[in-house]
Amino acid sequence: MLQCVDQHSLDLSRFVCVTTDGSPAMVGEKKSAPSLIVRHCEAAGYTQPINIMHCIIHQESLCAKSTNLGDVMSVVVKDVNSILSRSLNHHQFRVLMDEVNVHYNDLLYFCEVHWLSRGAMLSRLCDIQQDIVTFLRQKNLPHADQFSDPRWLAPLALLTDITSHLNALNMMLQGKDILVTNMYVHITAFEIKLRLWEAQLASGQFVHFLRLADCAPDDVDLDTCVSVVISFHEEFVSRFAGVRVLVGDFKLFTAPFDFPVEDAPASLQMNLVELQCNDEMKAKFRTSSPFSFFRDIVLPSNNFQKYIAHVQSIVVMFGSTSCCEQLFSKMKYTKYHLRSQLSDRHLNDILLLSTSTI
Numbered sequence: 001m002l003q004c005v006d007q008h009s010l011d012l013s014r015f016v017c018v019t020t021d022g023s024p025a026m027v028g029e030k031k032s033a034p035s036l037i038v039r040h041c042e043a044a045g046y047t048q049p050i051n052i053m054h055c056i057i058h059q060e061s062l063c064a065k066s067t068n069l070g071d072v073m074s075v076v077v078k079d080v081n082s083i084l085s086r087s088l089n090h091h092q093f094r095v096l097m098d099e100v101n102v103h104y105n106d107l108l109y110f111c112e113v114h115w116l117s118r119g120a121m122l123s124r125l126c127d128i129q130q131d132i133v134t135f136l137r138q139k140n141l142p143h144a145d146q147f148s149d150p151r152w153l154a155p156l157a158l159l160t161d162i163t164s165h166l167n168a169l170n171m172m173l174q175g176k177d178i179l180v181t182n183m184y185v186h187i188t189a190f191e192i193k194l195r196l197w198e199a200q201l202a203s204g205q206f207v208h209f210l211r212l213a214d215c216a217p218d219d220v221d222l223d224t225c226v227s228v229v230i231s232f233h234e235e236f237v238s239r240f241a242g243v244r245v246l247v248g249d250f251k252l253f254t255a256p257f258d259f260p261v262e263d264a265p266a267s268l269q270m271n272l273v274e275l276q277c278n279d280e281m282k283a284k285f286r287t288s289s290p291f292s293f294f295r296d297i298v299l300p301s302n303n304f305q306k307y308i309a310h311v312q313s314i315v316v317m318f319g320s321t322s323c324c325e326q327l328f329s330k331m332k333y334t335k336y337h338l339r340s341q342l343s344d345r346h347l348n349d350i351l352l353l354s355t356s357t358i
Contacts (some may be wrong), residue, residue, distance in 0.1 A: 096131060268310055
C-alpha cells in the first residue's frame with residue numbers, strides 16, 4: 001500500500017479512514033495492516049484522526065448468519081444438495097419441473113460467500129415446496145415428511161421472510177455512489193424495523209411476513225418468531241462499532257442546520273453558526289441532497305473552509321470494500337487460462353476500462 005502511495009504521490013495528511021473486510025490480518029490492534037498504516041502516519045508527523053472501519057456490508061452478512069433456526073437451514077441445505085449434486089436426481093427433478101410446468105425449472109445452491117444466495121435459495125424453495133415433497137417421496141429421500149409438516153414449514157416461512165428483508169437491505173447498501181452516511185441510515189432504519197417486527201409478531205401480526213401469514217395460526221410458534229427477531233436485533237446492535245462512533249460527524253454533514261452548535265467541535269463552531277444563520281442556504285438545503293448542497297452551493301462560495309474540510313473527510317470514507325471485491329472479480333474473469341498473451345499492461349488497461357464511469 002505504501003508503495004502505491006509513493007507511486008501516485010498521495011498526500012497522507014489527507015488520509016482519514018481505513019475500511020477492512022474483517023479478516024484476521026485486518027483486525028488486530030498492533031500488527032494488523034490498518035494499525036501499521038496508522039503508526040506509519042504518526043511516525044511521519046501526520047496528526048489527523050484516522051478511523052478504522054469494518055465493511056458495513058460484511059457485518060450485515062454476518063448478522064444474517066445469527067439466526068437460531070440453524071436446524072431448519074441445515075435440513076434445507078442437505079435436501080437441496082442431495083438433488084443438485086447428483087446428476088440423476090438433478091435430471092429427474094428438472095424433468096418433473098417441466099412436467100408440472102412451474103415458473104422455475106430448477107433449485108438454487110446456497111453459498112456462504114454469496115451475500116444474496118441464502119434468501120434467493122429459500123424463496124425458490126418455498127415457491128416449489130409441494131413439488132419438492134413429491135420428488136423426495138418418489139426418490140425415497142429423507143425429510144419428505146418435514147417438508148409436508150405445517151409446524152416445520154412455519155419456521156421455514158419465517159426464515160425465508162427474514163432473509164428476504166436482509167437481502168433487500170443488502171441491495172440498498174451496494175452501489176458506487178452510496179456514501180457511508182447513507183449506509184448507516186439504512187442500518188439504523190433496519191434496527192428500528194426489527195423492534196417493530198418484534199412487537200408485531202408478539203401480538204400475532206404478520207403484515208410484514210407474507211409467507212408466515214399464509215401459515216395456519218395454530219402452526220406458528222410466536223415465541224420462536226419473537227426470539228428469532230430479538231437475536232437479529234441483538235446482533236445488529238453489537239456490530240457496526242466503527243461507524244457508530246462517527247454519528248456526530250455524520251450529522252454535521254447530513255443535518256447541519258439542526259445540529260446543536262455547542263456539541264460541534266470547537267474548530268467548526270464559528271462556521272456552523274454562520275451557516276445556520278444563512279436563510280438562503282437553509283432554503284437551498286431543503287431542496288437538495290447534503291452532497292449536492294455542499295458541492296454545488298457551499299463549496300463555490302469560498303466560505304466555511306473548515307466545515308468543507310470536515311465534509312470532505314466524511315464523503316471520501318468507504319463504508320464497504322465491495323468496490324475492491326468487484327475489481328477482483330473482474331480481474332478473475334479477465335485473467336483466465338486461455339488468455340496466454342495477456343500482459344500486465346493489458347490487464348491494467350482492461351481493469352481501468354471496466355471500472356471507469358467515463
